[in-house]
Amino acid sequence: MIKKTWANWKSSHIGRLLGESLRNQGWLYGIAMAAMVVVAGTTAGTAWMMENIVNAMTEPEMRSKVGWVALAVIGLFFSKAAASYVQAVFLARAGNRIIAVQQERLYEKLIKRGVGFFSRNESSGLLMRVTNGAQAARVLVDVVVTSFVRDLLTLVGLVFVMIYQQPMLSVLFFVVGPVALVSVRMLLKRVKAIMQSELMALSEIIKVLQETSGGITIIKVFALEKHMTGRMNGAIRAVEERANSISKLQSVASPLMEFLAGLAIAGILVISAIGFGDSEPTTAGQLMSFITALLMAYEPAKRLSRMRVVIETTLVPIGMMFELLDEEEPMRERPDAKAMEPGPGEIRLKDLTFGYKGDTPVISNMNLTFEAGKTTALVGQSGGGKSTIFGLIMRFYDPDSGAVEIDGQDLQGVTFASLRQKISYVGQETFLFSASVMDNLRYARPDATDEEVMEAARDAHAHDFISKLEYGYDTPVGERGAFLSGGQKQRLAIARAILRKSEILLLDEATSALDAESETLVKKALDRLTENVTTIVIAHRLSTVLEADKIFVIQDGEVLEEGNLESLIEKDGVFRQLFDHQFKQPAAEGATSPQ
Structure with a gap:
């Protein structure tokens, strides 16, 4: 049972994060924890010293020891100050390293994801995971380490002082503590749900900002300022409301602890005044030491009671972070993948079937050969599968069945780097x-x-x-x-x-944004560029593919026609209809006139 519980905790988000952080930044946390032990000891020592301080001030026989007491106080406070500095510096360094490591891991994971991943996930959501997730990881580790080392040890030390000085009065402390913990526990269920809503609202703010930056022309042209302002204001108000709700829940712990502490102190004063439970006289120093320990115990007890609330607020973004890190990558390089062997750059699609959603093929049983050193054009209506062919050649996706080969090498058996080195791409x-x-x-x-x-x-x-x-x-x-x-x-x-x-050049509407003069100049440059290079051109304007060595007409994921310009016009099929539509002249005259 204990073994199973330990295994479950290790695999939980908290267990994983603490295990990784303490393993990777162990020496930083080790120094910080050692300093925390000193802070805890000196805090308890301060309460302990109050007996000697008061007795030295009030009892004549103790006056001779005032100097030693003063030196002890200086030593205690100097040690606490130095340890607090060391703790803060090394805890900050460890926390900053956690943020850096997690952000590096997240970006490394993202950059290896396939193109399809980014089409399924909005950039605002990814940004939230990288920034908030890493920040939350630091907060969680910090609060757990400080709570279980500094605060817990401090509280234990102060409770020991209280029990040593006034055993009977300490009983009241143990009555108040559980009441406070039970009260805080009731807040946790609501915190998690509110935190999830807040992250979604923050993501909406980022999304609106990105859309405003990228689409400001459209916003201005269509007078969408009011609409976008409404969206942004709505998202901001949603974040504000949820932040207020979380703050309200988090803030309940402090007043609750203060009220209960007040009750405890008042009760202790009354009980000590009537001398209840005293078997022997209590000195002023003992009572002062006890009350000091009780008052000093309030802060670590409050932080410990709020620890669970803080953990619950951080677990949501941390869960989203681990979800991204743990997600399986469908496009992976095989362990035995080899670098591509040199070759002229012939590309073949063999019995290739592919669909983005699996059950709806975009390409069905396609067989195509793109000859090495030649220019091949892909034409046809939008949505026919032309750009998908490019994605498969660059191995942004793997086929559901069949294969894509370059110089006889199946792309699934070669390294990504050697494949991409062979290809140049210019998109729309x-x-x-x-x-x-x-x-x-x-x-x-x-x-x-x-x-x-x-x-x-x-x-x-x-x-x-x-x-x-x-x-x-x-x-x-x-x-x-x-x-x-x-x-x-x-x-x-x-x-x-x-x-x-590169040996292979992929052009997807590469001249679509050029004016007539620039297009003419760039075409001349492309003529030189494509010499002895395997070139595949996607074009909706047929004027850009008239000199291609071969033309494939793609429609609904299938090859309807293939051939050079003259042979396709003579077929009087789909290509000829496209040709006549674009040049608006009889096909017989269109074979040579467009330039």
Whole structure:
């Protein structure tokens, strides 16, 4: 039974957190705990010394010992002050290390998660787990350590002084203590539920702030200021109400303890005045020592009574933190995964079936070959599975059945790093980091020289506009590239792909944000870039795929047609309908006229 209880406690959130923290920061906590023992001992010693202090002041025969008593008092208070300093410093260092370690672990877990994870979880919720969870972990460890070492030992020491000085009067203390603990226990059930609601409301505040920052243009255009202000005010009021509720519950413990302490002190004064239970006379020093110990016991007893309330408020965010840390990662690198062997970059999809929800396939039994060194275009209506093919090639997802191979190597048997090194990608939405232009380009190849970076920018026809920026290549681009236009961001993304020099290039509407002149220039750069590179292009504007070596028409997760431009037009099928619709001219004339 004891063994099972111990195992359950070790696996609980509190047991895991304390075990990890004390194991990893053991020496810091060890020094802090040693200092706490000194604090507890000197606190009890102060109450003990009150007998000598009072007797030295009131009894003539003790006057000769005043000097020694004074030195003892100085020693006690100096020791307590020094120990309190050591305790605070090392406890803070250990607590800060807990926050850092937990945040590092959480981010490491997040960065390894697949793309699908981030599409299922809002960033505001993840932010709450990383920040609040780590902070709550520190608070919980701190309160447990200080409560069970400093406060408990202090209380034990003071109770010993009380019993030694006045055994009968101490009985009243043991009557008041359990009453206070039972009262506090009644508060705990409500605290947990309120804390969960408060975290949800805090997440809503973060969400509204993120949406305001990212969608300010839409907010202004559609005059949504009032609507967004209402959402924010509602979330803020919800946090305020729940914070007030938690504060009210937490604050009940202190007045309750104070009232009960007042009753105890009043009772002790009355009992001591009438001399109840005294078998021998009580000196003024003994009574003063007892009352001092009783008054000093109030603070550690109060902190111990509030400990459970604090623990309950921290267990909610800590539970959310561990939920994230413990969640299984469906996209994992196999233990025996090998680096990809060099090859020309031929890609094959073999009998491939995949669905995001498992029961609804987005791609069904697909067989495709993307020839090495050739340009292949994927066209068709939105939602047909084209971007999903890209995700499978980059191994953001694993197929439900079948395989994706590059140069005959199944992607599930190779390392992520070697696979991603083989691929460059330019998507519809260009993401730039909040850094300089140079840094954003160099992320593609950290060892590239400044000249290589600039050459890639020239090939993407980005060098001219970069040179005109305030600090040239050292100009910050802002959050998500906010300081640049859509066309400028897209040209930087293309320059980034050029700099990477990978065997495989994936272009998902890569020229969609460019004006006609920039598109013409970038197309010329892409022509050079795609020479002898396995290139797959997703495009809804057919003008961007007219020169592809092969075109696949994808619809509802299946390949409806394949061939080059001329053969697909001659088939008079889905592609020809798309072609005629976009160029609004007879198919017979459309094969060569669009440029």
